[in-house]
Amino acid sequence: MVATVILGMLCVHLLLFSGMFLLFSTKLHGKKMGLDVFAIGNLLLGLAYLMQLVGGPSGWGVMSVVNHTLTLCAPVAYVLGAMRFFNRPVPVWRPLSALAGIYTAAQVLVQSTLGSEARYALLAGCCALLFLAMTVTLLYGTRTFAKDLRTEVVVFAVLIGGICALNAAKFVAILSGGLQALDMNSRFQMVFYIYMSFLGTVLPPSAVWLVLSRLTDDLRGMAARDPLTGLLNRRGLMDGLDAYFRARPAASAHLLIVDIDHFKSINDTWGHKVGDLVLCRVAEVLRSTARRGDLTCRLGGEEFVVVAFDTDSIGATQLAERMREAIEDRQMQDSGLTEPVRCTATIGVSEGFASAAAFDETLHQADAALYRGKMSGRNCVEMVRARETQPAASLSLG
Incomplete structure (x- = not known):
């Protein structure tokens, strides 16, 4: 029951912050700083957890397949939003659609050959590797593309590293204990949902603060430069x-x-x-x-x-x-x-x-x-x- 309440609150947080990101992005017009893509990521993850909440026990089914696909696509959307935040324009819908199609096909293949445990382990392993890559990239960014946000990026890297560790532990737990490790009332799942709720509460406002900080820096830079030539005034x-x-x-x-x-x-x-x-x-x-x-x-x-x-x-x-x-x-x-x-x-x-x-x-x-x-x-x-x-x-x- 407690896990259900935590997961429900997490869904509400994700969906509300998705709407907030989308609202803010409409006010930024030409320079959205990736907020519109962060809104997509929150929406995908919120819908995935909502499906998990109403879908019942772990197993095989259309809702479970869609849930896993959305769960993997959400952090990829966050990566694309972060790239836009750091002034690297990238397409969004094409890579997300391609990933959704490929991963859905991979689920069907794994399920038909290795069973449900392997399919759930596949998701946990893919998420662990994805979050590990995100953590390493952020730490690398403190010396390159994110020098001006070194402290903030280190904090983000530590928090994302926690998600990586939890998904790696889930991968091991599934391989050793089967689908029983995913029972919502288990101690591991309780810790997982509490940590995700903590991130769902802390990270979205932090992202908004970073965007506002970057906009303030841009305005300060505009005030210090000649608009025609781009040189200092x-x-x-x-x-x-x-x-x-x-x-x-x-x-x-x-x-x-x-x-x-x-x-x-x-x-x-x-x-x-x-x-x-x-x-x-x-x-x-x-x-x-x-x-x-x-x-x-x-x-x-x-x-x-x-x-x-x-x-x-x-x-x-x-x-x-x-x-x-x-x-x-x-x-x-x-x-x-x-x-x-x-x-x-x-x-x-x-x-x-x-x-x-x-x-x-x-x-x-x-x-x-x-x-x-x-x-x-x-x-x-x-x-x-x-x-x-x-x-x-x-x-x-x-």
Whole structure:
């Protein structure tokens, strides 16, 4: 009787959380974070346990076959949902349908050749192997795709490892004791249902919390980036500088200010769509040319900033020259253009600076060098000169 109550509560939990996942996913529109697939997994598992609750003693029958198929498909749905959560788009219905067909056929074959005990052992063994693979993958993920969620993923791995151990114990119990090991009032089944009820209560809210946490991080990232180019905006740049200099108090950096030459003329000649294309292509060049750890930012309009860490004035100037050459060599092609568009850029390089608080003064230095480069003919790199600290009106030059 107690096992029946626990199993009934587990069914209610799974089905209610399935509806909650589905409701949340409809509010997320284009980025559901796998919640819609988690809803499918909860629905499949809830229906499987419901069939187990009303199906009576273990044995052979259509309801039992469907129950086993749903039981195996549910964790696979969770895996697919987790892959979508970690930004790996995968199909859902095709692999689930294929698995359901293959496993149903396997059940019929095992039942006809080895009997019911082998069929129940097959389910327990498959679940144990599946959960073992999930546990290992999650632990591996703490060093790769889930570094930012290391603690949470370790907890999930431990909990899923518990399911793996219980299914492995069930597999052994069936082989040694037959179907009597699956009696709902047995001590083992009681422990199994209690643990599953615990997971059914804890894991769904945890999944929702992870999704909300990831959405919050995405919103924070959007607030720190330029929507057109994907580079950092000024806020994101300042946050990056603060984090860098807090971690390395004795470090220094150089600032490169990059201005596209005659950008107003490009807009006037080709239109703002091509102007946006040029901005995006220049951003790609800066992102690919900058070294690992450097910060790239769109300051506004046609001006970009690159902060080069761990280098001296010579290294910063050489980096700026590589960027200038890469921009000059890059062709901007669009389906609406009759010919490729090329552009050049002038780059001003500051002296070294050692704190985020010195950013504005350093920007003025680089801007003064940029202004001098514009006046001397553009498409060049200029290093700041001694006492050249006043801001220049380079925007008026285009």
